[in-house]
Amino acid sequence: MHVLKKQLIAASLPLMVMFAMPAHASQCDFTPDKEGFDFSFTAFGAPDKSYVVSGNRFTKYEVASESGKLLNATIDIDASSLDTSHDLSNGMGGEWPDSIPPVRNENVVKNLFMNFVDPGTIQAKIVEIKDGELSLDVTMNGETRTVPMSYEVVDGKLQAKGSLDILDFNASEAFKKFEAVCTTIWHKGKTWSTVDLTFTVPVEEAGC
Template sequence: MKKIFLTFSLVGLLAVSCGQKKEENKDVKNAETTEQTTEAPQQKELSYSLEWTAFKTPAKVGVKGSFDDIKLLDVNKDASSLAESLTNAKFIVVTSSVNSKDPERDGKLKAEFFANMVGNINGSFGTFKDGVVKINLTMNGITKEKEFKYTATDSSVKINGSIDVLADFTADKAFNSLHEACKALHEGKTWSDVEIAVEIKK
């Protein structure tokens, strides 16, 4: 009788022990599954735009446009503010993507102006401080440091400034070609300064 009782006791102990192991294994698997499915929250990509304003006629009438293909690289996603994250960030503007919402004008800009320049437009941002940022801008194969003004909030940075395609980037060939092609429409006057407005948002 004692042997029978001892046998049942051992069977019961084994059954309980096996049951505990299954629960423990289940908990371990659940923990592993939780670890595998837990991911860091994805950061939202920045959106950005560039608007240029060129000028024509003696009255200096503005003509606005943009570029459809712009790349923003090396943004510091760990920075404490959007403006700080753009310090040392680089950009590439593909000039063949110029868009003034006028196909005929865009054709002339591509064929007469940008086709007579070296490469695309690219550059990098310096430090954003006290409403001023210095930008290294490369255009027509020439790099210039230009000072732009900016305003910043938690969600956006707006940058404004101007360049002179002749004085800054020696783009005489491109400028003269465009001026001749548009001489009548421009009433004999094409201006070499261009205003730039950039907005970057998160």
Template sequence: MKNVILSALLVLSFTFTANASEKSGCTLAQSGQIEVNWTGYKTPKKVGVGGAFDKVTYAPVATSGSDFRSILVGSSVVIDASSVNSKHEDRDAKLAQFFFGLMSDKNINAKILDIKADKRVKNTPRTGTLSVLIEMNGVKRATPMTYTFSDGIFEAKGSIDLLDFSASKALAGINEACFDLHEGKTWSDVGIGFKTKIEATLCKVKAINQDK
């Protein structure tokens, strides 16, 4: 009788453990590089001009993990600012020479310091916040960003003020070089963002977009 009871308990224990693993067994992994983008603003009407960087070196903290924190926090990028690409050759040349060329370092460095998920809302993309340490022109600033995760794409957006990075000289340089096109006004705030693919495997289909 004791053996029967013991066997039943073992079966129940195994079943519970299997079900628990089934619900929380996702593995997240990044696929490919990170795309870094930006939006600058010109003219008194604050017209946006967008672009990206062609040379971004990404160093992931881990290739896979059980949640966003384990694969993102601690990851870093080195951006070659001279590789700026707004899909306009003349503009890119001016940005490289009269803006980034007037900074103390040709590279921009960034590192993810923290990540926090918002409360989950059923049937909507996952959202949350990031803290990213940005080093530009010899100045380091922790910058808040917001993120969304949907259909395997993790995308973060934020904003910086160039004056916080002692970049008034660079701002004046590009404003002078593009004075007529910018109607005498180049704004110091710049939209920043990045996105990457994150695949979820070894979990239920309904948990594909789950950030645990």
């Protein structure tokens, strides 16, 4: 009898483990509404990062997904379409006049993006999504790096945040040219190569 009891317990263990697994072990499947897609980045100047330029965008880009899902969705960006007009803070408690963003746009495009080996081109692809984190493969200056991003879904919108370092993309020479212009004129002696990324997109969830 004891042997039979042990055999029954052993046979039931896989089922016990399966039913004990948390519900969130399944992988979320997100179907995005690309018409509601929005993204931006924040750049920093000054030794203490007190000069913050937020809400920077590109006006020309193409979002695509062969499967219609968020996983493996891509974005191709024309970096020459940079628009930095959202944030006019001058880092000194005041605001820049409206004439400044076009100058700032040109400085970034001409001295950074157009000095890439593939001038003015940035691509990104979502290669993994799991438990509040996703992996974004970013390609620029001929280099691809994986950028980890955290995300949450609030009121039907997936909101993702992460950061990247431009120097990780073999872009030290391009960044030096950009830094030479911006550090002296704009950034109080320090231009940061790290930028914060955000994107939001309405999604339909399944399997969560």
